[in-house]
Each structure stands twice: as structure tokens, then as C-alpha cells.
Amino acid sequence: MARHSDKNTFFIVSGDQGRIASLTETLGKNFANSSVFHACDWFDVKYKVDNVRPRMIFIDEFLPRGSGMEILAKILKEKNNAESHIVIMSYAADPSLYPQEVQKGRVQFLREPDSEEAIIACVSKVIAPKQTASSKSSKASDFKLIHLTKGDVLFKEGEDTRVVYIVKNGILRAYADSREGSRVDLGDINSGEFVGEMGHFNHEPRSATVEALTDVELIEIPMSSLDNVIFSKPSWAKALVKTLAQRLKKANKALAS
CATH class of the missing domain: 2.60.120.10 (Jelly Rolls)
Known part of the structure; x- marks a missing residue:
């Protein structure tokens, strides 16, 4: 399924329901035409990413049944995901793990995943925030x-x-x-x-x-x-x-x- 160019589709990979809710609210409030999907393991991620083709994927470093870094590696290997930007949510991020992808701007590391300001700054590198008079x-x-x-x-x-x-x-x-x-x-x-x-x-x-x-x-x-x-x-x-x-x-x- 092709992604609509005027739609900002986000995908959250996390087992933390509080973080999913908070991140969903922040994205919807600050970025126009937003749709948010989520999953917590590779099988669900694989199925939804193939069908949704998200513009940005947020991945928790630690998941209930596996590692977010392993899912990151799998997503990067698949050519169909080449247009998706990936954000690893980790308090102890190590950008040296993917230097080329970080340099190109395809992979980011979000050290403050619970901070609305940090999330907005991260997403703004890819998607312009809502522009209103206020x-x-x-x-x-x-x-x-x-x-x-x-x-x-x-x-x-x-x-x-x-x-x-x-x-x-x-x-x-x-x-x-x-x-x-x-x-x-x-x-x-x-x-x-x-x-x-x-x-x-x-x-x-x-x-x-x-x-x-x-x-x-x-x-x-x-x-x-x-x-x-x-x-x-x-x-x-x-x-x-x-x-x-x-x-x-x-x-x-x-x-x-």
C-alpha cells in the first residue's frame, strides 16, 4: 500500500501503553494530517509496516518480547522501508551503532522519549510542525x-x-x-x-x-x-x-x- 504524500503516518513500536498514549497525543497535536499505528513485536511490526509504509517509526530500545535494536536492524535491511525515518527511544542512546544512517538523517536517537519538546525537535527534522498564527x-x-x-x-x-x-x-x-x-x-x-x-x-x-x-x-x-x-x-x-x-x-x- 503506497503512502499518501500529504499524510504524516507514524508507527510506534513499544510495550509501554503510557508512552504510546503520550507520544500519540504529542504527534497529533503538533503535526498536521497525522495517523498513528503501534505494535510491540516483530511479527506485528512487519505486517503493519508493509501495509502502512509509515513516514516515521519510533522504536523503544527495550520491548516486552525482544530488542528494539533487532527490529531496527531488520527494518533497515528491507528495501521497501527505505523511505521510513527511524527514531530509537533510549535514555542511553549510542549513535555510533549506525553512523552512516545517523549521518544521512534516516536514524535518530531520542534520549528524552517522555519530553514533548524533545519529540517535536526530533520529528521536526523530517516533518514541519503545524503552522498557525498562534x-x-x-x-x-x-x-x-x-x-x-x-x-x-x-x-x-x-x-x-x-x-x-x-x-x-x-x-x-x-x-x-x-x-x-x-x-x-x-x-x-x-x-x-x-x-x-x-x-x-x-x-x-x-x-x-x-x-x-x-x-x-x-x-x-x-x-x-x-x-x-x-x-x-x-x-x-x-x-x-x-x-x-x-x-x-x-x-x-x-x-x-
């Missing part, structure tokens, strides 16, 4: 303008990563504390660069403290909105790529020395 205004209001004076600390090493920033004006410096207790400077952050972006990719606490060297003006972006921002604002997407490239260049230079 949602557009709320997205715009998500951004905050932050002002720092020289010496102010933007965030500290070890803090939770709930927001990311882009620098409008000014200069900041990142540093970390060594095991001996001394301060290790990691480099300056200038206008047009992102700050705190690594938390979006590794879902870990802040790896450094960031302090203002001058008066600074920044735009604060919720981590859950960053994917939508990248897709909707090309100039910000370029700024993120530039920031990551500069971080990599600095890291390579440090290793070489």
Missing part, C-alpha cells in the same frame, strides 16, 4: 535579547543546557577548570557566533564557563527551538556552521601543538 507568534516570543556587562558570567561549567545563544555584539571568553584547580582559557567568542551550541548535539551539561570580556548583546534561543530556527533562518544556520568550523579548527590547532 504558534508563529509563540516562536517569535521564544527569543530573548540578553545584555551583559564586562565581567558578567553567561553560564558556568556543569550547568544544564536548556538554551543556546547567538552573539549580536561584543566578545566573550570560554574557560574551564583543570583538575589542579587552575583556569584554562578555551578561546574567545565574537559577534555572529553561537554560544553553548554543543549542548544541542551531545545533550550534556555545559563543558565550560563563558564570561563577557566587553558589554555583550545576545539572542537567547530555547534548545528545543534550535532545529526550527536553523531551517527557517538561513543566516543563523550559516552562523552555526561557521561557529562549529571555528571550534574544530581551534581543536585541531591545539592537538597539533
Whole structure:
């Protein structure tokens, strides 16, 4: 059975009825023309996937009668499922298991399967969320303008990563504390660069403290909105790529020395 191009069909592989209900509600509320199916073992998965051809498949890592990773491997082997994007729901995800599929964007790992924001961010990489007047205004209001004076600390090493920033004006410096207790400077952050972006990719606490060297003006972006921002604002997407490239260049230079 062919999948209709205007239909967002989701398939949930889980034995947790609470998670199925919560995920179904989140998908239906935030993504238009949604249909949700579910199963909890390979035989049921095989039959329904062959007939439904879902756009996205959510798989729990641990199932009542087997492993979600085994089902993932079987789905990837079948050519008929080539158009389906797969999300593994796991608190201890290991993207290195399927590096090529992760790089292509076909496989994602959802470390917060019970978080509505994390689910929306994950699905938004494949399917655009509903666009309504209220949602557009709320997205715009998500951004905050932050002002720092020289010496102010933007965030500290070890803090939770709930927001990311882009620098409008000014200069900041990142540093970390060594095991001996001394301060290790990691480099300056200038206008047009992102700050705190690594938390979006590794879902870990802040790896450094960031302090203002001058008066600074920044735009604060919720981590859950960053994917939508990248897709909707090309100039910000370029700024993120530039920031990551500069971080990599600095890291390579440090290793070489």
C-alpha cells in the first residue's frame, strides 16, 4: 500500500501503553494530517509496516518480547522501508551503532522519549510542525535579547543546557577548570557566533564557563527551538556552521601543538 504524500503516518513500536498514549497525543497535536499505528513485536511490526509504509517509526530500545535494536536492524535491511525515518527511544542512546544512517538523517536517537519538546525537535527534522498564527507568534516570543556587562558570567561549567545563544555584539571568553584547580582559557567568542551550541548535539551539561570580556548583546534561543530556527533562518544556520568550523579548527590547532 503506497503512502499518501500529504499524510504524516507514524508507527510506534513499544510495550509501554503510557508512552504510546503520550507520544500519540504529542504527534497529533503538533503535526498536521497525522495517523498513528503501534505494535510491540516483530511479527506485528512487519505486517503493519508493509501495509502502512509509515513516514516515521519510533522504536523503544527495550520491548516486552525482544530488542528494539533487532527490529531496527531488520527494518533497515528491507528495501521497501527505505523511505521510513527511524527514531530509537533510549535514555542511553549510542549513535555510533549506525553512523552512516545517523549521518544521512534516516536514524535518530531520542534520549528524552517522555519530553514533548524533545519529540517535536526530533520529528521536526523530517516533518514541519503545524503552522498557525498562534504558534508563529509563540516562536517569535521564544527569543530573548540578553545584555551583559564586562565581567558578567553567561553560564558556568556543569550547568544544564536548556538554551543556546547567538552573539549580536561584543566578545566573550570560554574557560574551564583543570583538575589542579587552575583556569584554562578555551578561546574567545565574537559577534555572529553561537554560544553553548554543543549542548544541542551531545545533550550534556555545559563543558565550560563563558564570561563577557566587553558589554555583550545576545539572542537567547530555547534548545528545543534550535532545529526550527536553523531551517527557517538561513543566516543563523550559516552562523552555526561557521561557529562549529571555528571550534574544530581551534581543536585541531591545539592537538597539533
